[in-house]
Amino acid sequence: MDLQTLILDLQRYWADCGCIIQQPYDVEIGAGTMHPESFLRVLGPEPYRVAYVQPSRRPADARYGENPFRLGRHLQLQVILKPSPDDVQELYLKSLGVLGIDPAVHDIRFEEDNWESPTLGAWGVGWQVLLDGMEITQFTYFQQAGGIELSPVSAELTYGLERIAMFLQRKDSIYDIEWGGGVSYGAVRLEDERESSIYGFEVADVNMLRRHFEDWESEAKRCLEHEPPLVIPAVEAALKTSHLFNLLDARGAISVTERVGLIARVRRNAVAAARASLEQREALGFPLAGAPDSPSGEAA
Amino acid sequence: MATFLLEILSEEIPAAALSGARRQLEELFAAQLTEEGFADLEITPLSTSRRLSVVVENLPDRQADRTEELTGPPLRVAVDADGKPTPAGEGFARKVGLPFDEVGRLSTEKGEYLTATVVHKGRATSEILAEVVPAVVAALHFPKMMRWGDGTHIFVRPVHGVVALLDSEVIPCALFGVEAGRSTVGHRVHSSERFELESADGYAEAMIERGVVVDPADRRQRLEELAEALASEAGARVHPDPELMAEHVELVEWPGLIAGTFDERFLELPPEVVVTTLRFHQKCLILENGDNGLQNGFIGVIDRKDDPEGLIRQGNEWVISARLADAGFFFAEDRKQTFADFVPGMERLEFHRVLGSLADKAVRVGKLAAAFANALDTDVTPDQMHTAAGLAKADLLTHMVGEFPELQGIVGGHYLRLEGADEGLWTAVRDHYAPIGFEGVVPESVTGKLLGVADRLDTVAGLFAVGERPSGSKDPFGLRRAAQGAVKIVADAGWEVDLNEMIQAAVDAVADHSKDGEEAVADAVTAFVVDRVRRWLTDIVGVSGDTADAVMAADWSNLPAAVARAEALERVRTSENFRILALAFKRVRNITDGQPDRGVDSELFEMAEERELYAATEEFAKQLQDLLPKKQVEEAFLAMEPIAEILERFFIEVLVMCEDERVRDNRIALLKQLGQQFMDLADLSKLQVEGGE
Numbered sequence: 001m002d003l004q005t006l007i008l009d010l011q012r013y014w015a016d017c018g019c020i021i022q023q024p025y026d027v028e029i030g031a032g033t034m035h036p037e038s039f040l041r042v043l044g045p046e047p048y049r050v051a052y053v054q055p056s057r058r059p060a061d062a063r064y065g066e067n068p069f070r071l072g073r074h075l076q077l078q079v080i081l082k083p084s085p086d087d088v089q090e091l092y093l094k095s096l097g098v099l100g101i102d103p104a105v106h107d108i109r110f111e112e113d114n115w116e117s118p119t120l121g122a123w124g125v126g127w128q129v130l131l132d133g134m135e136i137t138q139f140t141y142f143q144q145a146g147g148i149e150l151s152p153v154s155a156e157l158t159y160g161l162e163r164i165a166m167f168l169q170r171k172d173s174i175y176d177i178e179w180g181g182g183v184s185y186g187a188v189r190l191e192d193e194r195e196s197s198i199y200g201f202e203v204a205d206v207n208m209l210r211r212h213f214e215d216w217e218s219e220a221k222r223c224l225e226h227e228p229p230l231v232i233p234a235v236e237a238a239l240k241t242s243h244l245f246n247l248l249d250a251r252g253a254i255s256v257t258e259r260v261g262l263i264a265r266v267r268r269n270a271v272a273a274a275r276a277s278l279e280q281r282e283a284l285g286f287p288l289a290g291a292p293d294s295p296s297g298e299a300a
Numbered sequence: 301m302a303t304f305l306l307e308i309l310s311e312e313i314p315a316a317a318l319s320g321a322r323r324q325l326e327e328l329f330a331a332q333l334t335e336e337g338f339a340d341l342e343i344t345p346l347s348t349s350r351r352l353s354v355v356v357e358n359l360p361d362r363q364a365d366r367t368e369e370l371t372g373p374p375l376r377v378a379v380d381a382d383g384k385p386t387p388a389g390e391g392f393a394r395k396v397g398l399p400f401d402e403v404g405r406l407s408t409e410k411g412e413y414l415t416a417t418v419v420h421k422g423r424a425t426s427e428i429l430a431e432v433v434p435a436v437v438a439a440l441h442f443p444k445m446m447r448w449g450d451g452t453h454i455f456v457r458p459v460h461g462v463v464a465l466l467d468s469e470v471i472p473c474a475l476f477g478v479e480a481g482r483s484t485v486g487h488r489v490h491s492s493e494r495f496e497l498e499s500a501d502g503y504a505e506a507m508i509e510r511g512v513v514v515d516p517a518d519r520r521q522r523l524e525e526l527a528e529a530l531a532s533e534a535g536a537r538v539h540p541d542p543e544l545m546a547e548h549v550e551l552v553e554w555p556g557l558i559a560g561t562f563d564e565r566f567l568e569l570p571p572e573v574v575v576t577t578l579r580f581h582q583k584c585l586i587l588e589n590g591d592n593g594l595q596n597g598f599i600g601v602i603d604r605k606d607d608p609e610g611l612i613r614q615g616n617e618w619v620i621s622a623r624l625a626d627a628g629f630f631f632a633e634d635r636k637q638t639f640a641d642f643v644p645g646m647e648r649l650e651f652h653r654v655l656g657s658l659a660d661k662a663v664r665v666g667k668l669a670a671a672f673a674n675a676l677d678t679d680v681t682p683d684q685m686h687t688a689a690g691l692a693k694a695d696l697l698t699h700m701v702g703e704f705p706e707l708q709g710i711v712g713g714h715y716l717r718l719e720g721a722d723e724g725l726w727t728a729v730r731d732h733y734a735p736i737g738f739e740g741v742v743p744e745s746v747t748g749k750l751l752g753v754a755d756r757l758d759t760v761a762g763l764f765a766v767g768e769r770p771s772g773s774k775d776p777f778g779l780r781r782a783a784q785g786a787v788k789i790v791a792d793a794g795w796e797v798d799l800n801e802m803i804q805a806a807v808d809a810v811a812d813h814s815k816d817g818e819e820a821v822a823d824a825v826t827a828f829v830v831d832r833v834r835r836w837l838t839d840i841v842g843v844s845g846d847t848a849d850a851v852m853a854a855d856w857s858n859l860p861a862a863v864a865r866a867e868a869l870e871r872v873r874t875s876e877n878f879r880i881l882a883l884a885f886k887r888v889r890n891i892t893d894g895q896p897d898r899g900v901d902s903e904l905f906e907m908a909e910e911r912e913l914y915a916a917t918e919e920f921a922k923q924l925q926d927l928l929p930k931k932q933v934e935e936a937f938l939a940m941e942p943i944a945e946i947l948e949r950f951f952i953e954v955l956v957m958c959e960d961e962r963v964r965d966n967r968i969a970l971l972k973q974l975g976q977q978f979m980d981l982a983d984l985s986k987l988q989v990e991g992g993e
Contacts, residue, residue, distance in 0.1 A: 069626050083449045086460070089311055104489060107602040107612045110349075111551065112314035114444065125446045125457075127312060132615025133582055133600060141448055141458075151451030170618060172625070255650040260776075 001100060003165045004180035007053055007077065010159065013098045014051035014079050017091060022052035027236050028243040031056050031117075032078030032158055036235050039120060039270075040277045042082060042142050042154040046288035051079045053161070057243065059200035059250035065193035068173035069166075072196050073189075077159040083152030084141055092129070092139065092157060099168065107132050115140045118263050119242050121147035121271040124156070136164050146274020200250040209248050213262070216240040220269040229276040238269035302425065302467045304356040305500035306433055308475065309461035309484055311350060315550035317442050317456055318347050322516075325354045328436040336428050337363050346504070346514040348553040349603065350457075351484075353514055355503060359466070363422030370396055371406060372414030389414065429471045433464055437475050453477060461485070465500040486510025487553050489604050511605065512553045523548060523555045527585055527599055530559045536595045539586040544579065551583075552603035560617040561597045566624040569631055570714040576704055577623045584620070630699035639715045643690060645697040654766045654813050658693045661758060664809045665689040669754035671805055675797055678746050680724070688728045688751050691716065695729075709733040724748075735788050737781040738840055742792045749789050753802070756786040760828065761806035765814040765821045769828075783832045790859050791836060800857040803829060830856055837863065843870040846988045853983035868934040869982055877944035882987035884947045885975070889985040891956055892972040900973055904966040909950045916946050917974045924980055936981055943974070 001009075011021050025035040032054035033039060041048045054076050062072025081088060089110070093103055101108075110127035115138065117123070126140035138158040142150050162185070165177045175186030220237035223230040245262050248254050254262065281287075313321070322345035329343050333356070342357035372378065378389030385393070385400045393400040396416035406415035442456040449458070453476040464471035464480035473480050482496045490511030497506060504514050513519045523545060531538045548555070566574060571594055578584040578598050587595040600616045607613055646658040655661065666689030670682035695701045695712030704711070713730025717723075724747045731743030732751045743749045759782050763769070770779050790799065807814075807822045814821045833856050837848035843866045851866045872878060905911050923939040956967045978984060 067626070067629055069622060083451075084458075086449065086458070105609045105611050106615070107604060107607075108488075109551070109603055110312035112312070112316070125444055132612045133619045134615060141446055143446060151447065153446075153448050153451050155448075166622075167615070167618065172622065252648065255653055258653070 001165070001168050002178040002180045003075075003161065003185065006099060006161060006165055006168070007075075009098045010077050010095060011051060011053075013095050014049075017049070017081075019049040019051040019079060019081075022050050024052060024054050025239075027239045028057050029054065029239050030058055030242065030246055032076040033117065033122070033156065034120065034239055034242065035078065036232060038078060038080050038156065039122075039145060040231070040235065040274065041080060042145050042150055042156075043148055043274060043278045044281050044286060045152065046082075046281065046286050047152070048080065048082045048154075048288065051077065053077050057246070059196070059247050062193060062197040062200055062250070064197040065175070065190045068175065071162065071174060071189075072193055072200060075161040077161055079157040079159075080154050081157075082154035084155035088155045092137070095157075096131070099164065101131065101168075110139065113138065119245075119266045119270060120145060121267050121274070126156075131167070134163065134167050136160060136167070146277075147271045148274060148278065200247060201252075204247050204251050206248065206251055206253045209244050209251070209253075213241050213244040213248070216244065217265055217269065220273070224269070224272050224276055229273075229280070231273055231277045231280055234269065234273040234276065238266060238273055241266050241269065301357070302359045302361060303500040304359055304425075304429060304471075305353065305463060305465045305497070305503050307351055307353040307461070307463040307484055307503075308437070308459055309351050309463075310455070310459045311457040313347075313349060313352070313456050314442075314444070315349070315547050317444075318349075318352075318516075318550045319546075321345075321352055321440060321442065321456070322347055324440050325352065325436070328439050329354055329356060329432070332432045332436055333359075333428075336432070337366065337422075338425075347516060347550070348512055348514055348519075349551055350553065351512075351514070353503070355500065359425050362424050363428065365422050366420045368418045368420060370416050370418055372396075372403070372416070374410070375405065375412040375414065378414050392416075426466050426469060426471055429464070429466060430473045433471060433473050433480070434475060463497055465497060467501065468499040487512050487604070490554065513555065516549050519552065519555045520545065520549045523557070523601065526555070526557045530557055530599055531587060534559055534587060534595070534597050536587040536589055536597060538599065539588050541579070541585060544583065544585065548583065548601040552601065554603060554605055556602040556604050556606065558600045558602055558607050558613045558616060559597060560600065560613050560620065562617065562621050562624055564596045566621075566628060567594055567596055569624065569627055570700075570707075570711065572707055572710045572714070573627045573631070573700065573704060574624065576707060577627055578620065580706070581623060582616070582620055584616075627700070627703065630703050634698045634700055634711075634715065635718075639691065639694060639712065639719055642694040642697040646693060649693075649696060652762065652766065652768070655762045655810065658696065661762075662689050662693060664762075665692070665751070665754045665758050668758055668802075668805055668809060669750045672750050672754060672797070672802060673746075675801070676750075676795055678750070680747050680750060684722075684724070684747060685750060688725055688747050689754070691725070692729050692732055692751055692755065735785050737784040738788050738836065742789045746793075749793050752789050753786045754806075756782040757802060757806035758809065760786075761803065761821065761825050762810045762813070764825050764828070765807070765810045767815045769824065779828070780832070783829055784835070787829070787832045787836050787859065788840075791840075791863060794860045796858050796860050798857045799829060799833075799859060800826065833859060833862070837866050841866055843867065846986055847873065850982040850984060850986040853986055854979050854981055864931065864933045865937075865981055868937050872934060872937045872941075873987060875941065877941040878984070878987070879989045879991065880944040880948055881940060882984045882989040883991055884944070884951065885978070885983070885985040887951065888947075888971045888975050889983075892968055892975055895968050895972055897972065898965055898969040900969045901966055904963055906963060907954055909946075909953045910967065910970065913943075913946050913950045913974065914970060916943050917970070917977055920974075921977050924977065928980070933981075940978065940981075940984075947974075 015021050022037045029035065035054055037050050037052060041050065055073055056076050057073045059072055061070055063070040109130040111130060113128040114125045115123065122145040124140035124142040128135045129137040129139055136159065140156045142154045142156055144150060162174050162177065166174060169177055171177050175184065175190055177185040179185050179188050216237045220234045223234035223237060245266060325345040326343050333341055338359060340358055344355045346353040372392035373388045378386055378392065380386050390400060392414050393403050396418050398416055404415045406413045445454050445456060447454055455476055459476040459478055461484050462475045462478045462480040463482055463484050464473055465482055470482055471480055483494050484497060485492060485494050487510060507514045527538045574594055575586060579586055584598040584600050587597045589595045598620060602612055646662060649658045651658050651661045666686035669689055670685040673680040673685050695708060698711055700711045701708050709730055709732055713726045716726035716729055724745045727745045728743060728748035728751050731748040732755060734740045735742055743752050760779050763777050763779060768777060803825050804822055807818060807825055811818045834848050834852060837843050838845055841863055847866055847870045851862050851869060856862050900914065902914060920939055920943060924936055927936040954967065956964065958964050
């Protein structure tokens with residue numbers, strides 16, 4: 001199964017499970033969780049189901065396109081089910097069927113793997129899902145986000161798409177994965193990985209990054225101090241500081257002691273934006289709270 | 301007799317939490333049911349990766365009836381002058397459910413009282429279980445709890461089913477909003493349909509039929525037998541790994557195994573890298589050949605009976621080969637240069653903003669280690685020490701450690717060995733991070749030990765100097781473990797060095813960065829290390845806290861000597877003489893503390909007890925001079941014993957605080973001298989003994 005079929009089939013499946021299919025966020029982020037469709041939607045009482053692909057930028061993981069398993073930007077398929085349905089494990093296992101993975105002939109395991117994001121003030125418990133020894137999904141019950149206790153609790157499923165494609169296609173290099181229509185992943189992305197690695201590790205202007213960190217940090221504050229608070233602009237500004245932090249980190253410009261302080265600065269804005277978002281939804285009367293429950297366990 | 305079964309079916313429970321959960325289930329049921337008057341119960345906790353169960357055998361159908369003797373008000377209160385019951389007397393009769401005439405009388409020393417025997421009917425066991433089960437489950441605690449769905453319930457993972465059966469009868473109760481019943485599911489792959497358990501009896505057998513082995517001991521046995529069989533098929537041996545085995549036992553419902561292979565070329569990687577990949581990343585059992593070398597195969601544990609199409613083996617082989625290729629990629633990249641080529645990079649790696657780079661640290665550590673080598677009179681040269689310190693952290697720059705941070709040191713050691721470095725050097729680099737705290741083995745070579753101690757003392761002194769001290773539960777730089785590691789190395793190596801001097805040297809080296817003055821830093825680091833030494837004595841040597849205090853008050857800085865004295869004192873202190881000595885020394889301390897040192901003048905003695913004590917002190921001093929050089933520490937302590945009686949007599953007969961100032965001062969001096977003699981071994985006044993305040 002090529003990469004795009006994998007994406008299309010998973011999206012179709014989750015749409016059938018009552019998810020709206022969102023689009024990737026157009027701000028550089030390190031994980032699908034940081035997309036406001038996850039980070040903000042899990043707050044408060046409103047039920048929500050959403051799925052989307054998110055290109056996730058991790059400059060420090062980049063390898064100049066030389067390592068067959070590592071990417072500076074990879075694709076996640078992210079699913080949020082709020083509240084977490086009783087049959088969430090079954091729903092997930094059925095989604096593997098869509099990928100042609102028949103549990104009857106594989107070893108599928110849920111091994112404890114808890115998740116924490118200091119920059120988002122978020123944590124959850126859950127598992128990494130292993131398919132024949134290969135980690136294919138991160139499965140998390142969100143307990144807290146933006147420093148706020150969550151109730152109802154959301155289930156988050158994050159599929160590592162390149163890994164799954166490699167495994168399904170039994171390819172020894174990410175760049176050999178078939179993307180679609182006979183075009184390889186390498187043909188689409190290799191140059192981009194090379195250039196982004198050079199930029200992230202060698203070229204990025206540290207002083208500029210630091211300056212912009214300060215700029216976007218104060219911009220986030222300004223948005224939050226605005227009357228009424230501008231939630232999405234504040235989140236976007238906070239996400240930019242998070243990405244700038246990641247770039248500085250890849251560049252080797254952050255010491256152990258400085259790291260803690262910078263993370264705390266990103267978190268402060270992210271947490272404040274989360275609170276503002278919750279207040280905003282409350283002021284709106286939680287418009288989605290009365291919506292009929294999303295269908296559960298009725299996937300095709 | 302009846303059998304009770306409770307099964308809580310949930311989503312996959314963290315493996316590490318299960319053994320604790322089983323223990324709690326057993327203890328809580330035992331406590332609650334004992335409280336209800338049940339005895340001789342057979343309680344068996346069971347679990348798999350997604351169920352927690354308990355079987356209680358030997359339960360009667362009902363609690364036994366229980367009689368209780370109740371005492372009421374005194375007769376004089378219960379009846380009036382006419383012998384008629386008062387409201388108080390009638391009240392008691394009502395309470396015990398008897399006509400007043402039938403209420404008994406009880407004669408006591410304090411007069412007559414009303415009394416009655418009340419029979420409490422035993423309740424049905426099912427009724428009791430309906431209360432006990434929710435109470436037990438509510439009391440279960442897990443290291444990390446969670447909420448799910450609407451967020452109402454808290455448990456280790458979401459709960460999907462509850463079976464509660466007393467023989468074949470359902471115990472009516474609900475857990476986490478799930479009504480108890482008799483329906484459960486078997487193994488996800490082998491028998492996923494819901495089915496009903498007829499009876500609590502034969503639970504384990506019924507589950508095995510459904511592809512679930514509920515008894516962890518059974519799973520373990522099956523795993524071990526299977527692993528041995530598979531290994532011998534592969535012409536290899538399973539590397540014994542009880543810890544991993546125990547984890548796998550908790551990770552499955554049905555223990556199955558697959559055997560796979562990987563390309564032999566990966567055996568060129570550092571063996572630790574292969575082991576880390578297989579064992580720690582993929583949780584595989586390691587296969588060894590005849591001479592303990594690695595075999596290019598592995599055994600993986602799966603949660604099912606079989607691998608019907610061979611896809612599971614293929615998949616695992618693919619993942620392992622991908623991971624090893626990944627490691628191979630880093631190995632090849634690293635080996636494009638010599639290990640020394642990584643050294644300049646240490647200048648770019650910051651150890652601490654104020655304390656500078658890892659290169660700066662390496663220079664300090666080298667000097668410190670060279671000084672220690674000299675003080676210890678080892679044959680390690682300063683040059684060797686500087687080289688080792690200079691290379692020790694260079695592997696942090698390698699790709700391999702970037703990917704396998706837990707292999708720091710090991711990778712550097714391996715690369716140096718491949719380059720033909722001297723064995724003392726590469727083992728030193730390999731071992732210098734060990735031990736972690738008090739855990740693990742100390743470095744093999746002297747160079748490694750010296751490096752380990754110097755590295756840790758530099759870290760502690762440096763971070764204390766810049767004010768990054770641990771407080772409460774916060775110890776972000778792991779300074780407690782660092783200091784503990786240094787203490788363990790010194791103790792295990794038996795180095796009779798002055799730890800005080802070592803600390804001072806480490807503090808001197810970072811004096812330029814000291815925020816609040818070198819002396820204050822030295823004091824703080826010393827107090828910090830003293831605390832670790834005390835823990836070494838109490839937690840590892842195993843002596844009581846006051847023994848450690850007594851010995852350390854004499855001297856802590858020569859660690860092996862302090863250990864020997866602590867062990868000896870712990871053995872001898874149980875005698876009556878030491879109890880007397882400890883009490884007497886509290887008095888000695890009270891009298892002599894703050895008194896100047898004066899010589900004892902035997903001419904001023906007025907009483908036989910003074911002369912006797914003086915002679916005993918002199919004799920003791922002589923014995924110490926003889927015994928201590930021979931390290932006969934216990935004998936030295938035993939030499940104190942005769943003084944107990946003499947000192948006791950002295951305090952009875954001699955008035956220290958007499959009128960004549962010269963005589964008084966002389967008596968104080970005598971006691972002071974004795975105290976000082978004892979202080980070569982320990983401050984006995986620190987011992988807590990019976991009869992003390």
